[in-house]
Amino acid sequence: MNGMTNNQRPALWERMSFGFGDLAGNALFGITGAYLIYYYTNVYGISASSVALLMLLARVVDSVVDPVIGYLIDHRILFGGCVRPYLKWFSLPLGFLTFCCFLPLPLGSGGRLAWAYATYLVMGVLFSLVIVPYGLLPNVMTRNREDRLSLSTFRMMGATLATFLVGSSILPMVHLFGGGNEKLGYPLAMTIAGAIGGGLALIPFFTCRERYELEANDSPVRVLLGSLFHNRAWVIITIVLSLFYINLTAFYGLSIYYATEVLHRPQYFGGLLISMMGASKVLGVTCSPWLARHVGQKLTIVLPYILSAMGLALFAYGPNSAAYLVAVFGLICFFQGMTLPVFYAMVADSIDYGTAVTGVTASGMAYSVNSFAGKVAWAIGGSLSAAFLGWGGYVPHAATQTHTARAFITFGFLGVPACVALLSVLIILLYPSEAEMTRILQPETPVEPQSI
Template structure:
């Protein structure tokens, strides 16, 4: 087999061969795999714990809060482990190979319902869900860190992240639409049997997809053999916070996921109590996921030609106008509301792969500025901001509903107004803040020169 040509930088080399379509699609397989398992957890675990396993909602709320904070704190630790990994498969790929099966097994165990006491059930849930979060971090952080190691080219990174966003949406749509019918069918009406069977099927598919990502995706940006790459963690963390573009990208992503946590949670309440169309809940949930999928396809073509930062600012601004217009069509026309809601979320969904592309560029900037590429640390710390954003968004939703006096048996005008604010008003404010944050991000204009400078060194 012929050796691929490489370019060299200060301590790093990169294959100059362009990424194939197969490799780009294979990278997207990783997020389909993640969402077959973690998407199942996010969508159905609350229902499973309260309605199938028999744990109280309040206890589950505390469980989620504690375990998700703990899970987020594990991200930087995992990032450091990735940066210190040196194997025949590279820094990130071995985790996709070896952690996939434990991840699948823990996923099934989490959805098993042993006949324990109430306390025993809660302890079982804490242990299984807590360990599942750790194992998920052990495979998802390396998966995210693989992207900037596949290419320096911003356009190629944009395509990789578009396929990743498409994969995530495909996984979310399949899980949302297939899970309950499969649970009832395969369990013969017994959900305690149906859930672990379905989770086993999803886990097998997820393991295969992670292995395909491992097989076809290569680490092309690598340290030279004679270069010492042992990461000084304290120094790298200090440099990370001096990387102004990484800080801005992480803040932008934090805001994106705060809005996601709010909108995904409040949509059911909005359709039920403001639109007063409870039978339309599945329709709007599917519409939201399909919009995110369309946003990934949209990004696939746009990011090849235009700046991630400038296009995001433009689309966020249009989304703000569209979200504001929903105030005026609220309850007037399902068709018009659906169209505007869909387009707004396509534009918002575009921002995720665009932001991940910017994250990849900030790693090049880190190397340019400080001579090191701690991909694992930078990606994991970014992941921390996204997980914290979802947790904060979900918490804000719960606290706001409680403050308004939410009672499903007696929905007041005050509660409806709060739901409307959470559904439209707060996302508008958050999206405007994202535009402000991106205004200070100037790396798009500098990145090509930075890559050329790294080549010359």
């Protein structure tokens, strides 16, 4: 099997295997987003204010690596401009460093903080070395917009399945292996998670084909960056996708706190919400291509985001019933899941759109700066989640938190995603029309859409 159909287009099995990359990436990065704040504050004994600063500084510093990787790709400095070899060399180290983030070395307070900075920083750098090349694979696998939407759909199916697994399996493994000792349970659970995640990230290296070369570009960085900021489509989708990461960190970082301190339910309910987020987003992702074909890509972001904001209000002001909360949260995440394949299809399209309208090829730089912006947003979101705890006066292991602490947790968990949804609706309306994108990217007769 050569992985190709008639038009040198990826076959179904190749598109499906592409999704394993984000299954691994989202699982490993999701683990740090969902459990690392709790691990640092409640298990490893680092203060919430120190964690907030760590999340912000470490993520912003390591995100500078992304444009460097883009520069390496555009100038063919490493691996001859190919993107698959990055997955070969850096996937397993990424899994190992994820484990190291949860390794509780017996150090003093300063040593613990230094270890947290070092491991979180290196993990982020390795994540960039995997996810930036992985994100460029659709641009070298196919030129067809429908194929790219299909690839993005399988990618998001992998990502949302990872969310489900992160929510449903990590805490049970921690308690199973630790027997109530979280300092033992977390590193043992992360040994398994890191090994599996690193192995899954390797799959696209073996199964996906680079049918098109990314054009080499010897232009200086200022020219490459200048072309990006003259690319309206790329700027808009980068902003909206970055806002999505702030939304995601709010759900990941505060779900356990919201479950225990606001709803007065056990930790497992926070994990259940994360699991429901993953399962519901899988369903939303599968419905996304259908909606995009009927209303276009822009409305496939606008309509679900409006509905998700309404769902957040129902969640906040509804009864404290487990069945009600799980059902409404699932509905919120279903709507958000519908936006995900379109986001990444738009990123791939906007890169080629920029080449067409500016005359400058900056594929590696475009995706890497997009990833950079997402990491900064992730840093802001993670820092905000930790900061809300500090600003509200959260006290670890306290029998009851103050009203102020609960209010800050509630706003971080529900208010931030609502603001993100409404702001994203306004911004995405500025994205080029479907007709303009098709005219620029596919001036020939459109190919009939394929199913995912």
